[in-house]
Amino acid sequence: MTATQGPDGTVVVRVSGEHRSAASLRVPPEVESAVQAAQGRVVLDASALDGWDTSLLVLVQRVVTVAKDRKLEIDTSSLPDGLRRLLALSQSVPAQHPPAEPEPLPFVARIGVATLGVRDTIVRVVSFIGEVAYSAKRLATGKARLRRIDVMTEIEGAGVKSLGIVGVVSFLLGMILAFVGGVTLKPFGATIFVANVVTVAMLRELGAVMTGIVMAGRTGSAYAAQLGTMKVTQEIDALTTMAIPTSDFLVLPRVIALSLMMPLLTIYSDFIACTGGGLVAVLSGTSPVEYMKQMQIAATLTTFWIGIVKSVVFGVIVAVCGCIQGLRADGGAASVGNAATSAVVNSIIWIIAVDGLFAVVLDVMHI
């Protein structure tokens, strides 16, 4: 692109050669200053142009814009027809202006907005739990709108299909507990109490907590992603307009599935972990029979039931966190991802917090 200025102040901008995917989209400074200095007319000369694509259009458009700003007459007659038409098209379209970005709020106002946000979150969570409670009531009276097959599918997903991962985690956890317990108790000659460590820790606390955390990562996130995608693709809207409560149709099967499967998975986890712990203990010299006897002493029915009750509560937490986050999703793929992340994070925090609460309450009750 070159420019020459005629005696009458007319500037001729020449484009020549093959002009595809231009190396630079910058109008050469000398051309730009020539157009700035032009008087009266700017002529675009493309007589020596061999080929072009829209990168040339960018350059030409810039020259035209500069010339128009200076209210110069522009002669584009020598440009290829197509280029001239595209130029007209890109200039003719009235720029549609997006609404202005809102002004950033002052600091105090932002605190206020954040506080109101917290209030909204609490209201949303409480009303969601309320809705689920109503659904549960309808379920009890046989009026809930849900399909048995959905419940079964969720039970399969949360139950049978989780056995592998829960088993692996529990087995390793049992072995670790036995190993750490063994190392610590050996100087006291009390290695037999490894059985107590493993059994009580698993039955009372870790069986339920670890299963809960695994299920949060495995199933809670899946719930959030499923429901989030359904929200994005208007499936939730379809349910709403059919007057089928989402809390019945989508949330209830998941809550039922997890609160039924969590205790079973916890029992399974307890068993596998005790096996793993026992294996380590036996390999480091404890006799299997003694270990079994010590386990029988350690594992009281109360300890066992505490773990089971907790596991039901954790199941509800994971299901509710997953569903509530999924239903919050709006917009695109990113919001579904955020929903899945929040579901896992919230589930784990609540599992740990509620476990702490259990510990305090049980301590006060001397159980």
Add this chain to the structure above:
Amino acid sequence: MDTKPQITVKGVKLAYGDFVVMEELSFEVPRGSIFFVMGGSGSGKSTLLRALLGLGVPAAGSIFYGDEDFLAQDEVQREHTLRRVGVLYQGSGLFSSMSVAENVGLPLAQFTHYKRDEIQEIVALKLALVGLAGFEHFYPRQLSGGMQKRVGLARAMALDPEILFLDEPSAGLDPISSRHLDDLIRELRESLGTTFVMVSHELPSILSIGDASIFLDAEAHTLGASGPPKELLEHPPNDRVREFLTRGGDHA
């Protein structure tokens, strides 16, 4: 100008397992034409489009882009072929986590040497061409369906492709927007010589801007007819083509 067909399809068979959707598909897409793929629902239009784009593999047959045997190409060559192609997907396929400018600028940032401000410039131009000047900082979800389509088109033509595939571009558009889109497509073909391959049910646009077409016959599982849409309307080769082009009756 090169007069060889842009795309040549020879004896292509589309199937899902044992279920044959279409077979013995042979046709040519002339260079610089606006080519329509017509056919009833379930006739395999979208499956054909996926096969042409390498997203699905036909059960038999071959596809040529110019002289290059697309199905025989390895991954690198295929990428090279697809670089010359732009696609507007049925659901727009915009990246929801990116702004309009980032969506349109992505292919430019990935496949050209242009600097950031130069890309901004091209993006602004392409958006102006589709009538969305000034919408750079919007996110797809803030736009109407028609606007999303136009952003999708701007992204598809970011790299000045030789061929633009449009899957039901006017679905979900009002008649006036649809007409504007037709004008834009014709304008781009005239000025840039782009070949358009469009899957569409939109009879008004098929008849007004199409210069070549094929009709996929869902019952015969093969090509029902091919030729310029207007000629097919005047002299329909069979009843199914006539019904399609006259919306089921003779009195359109």
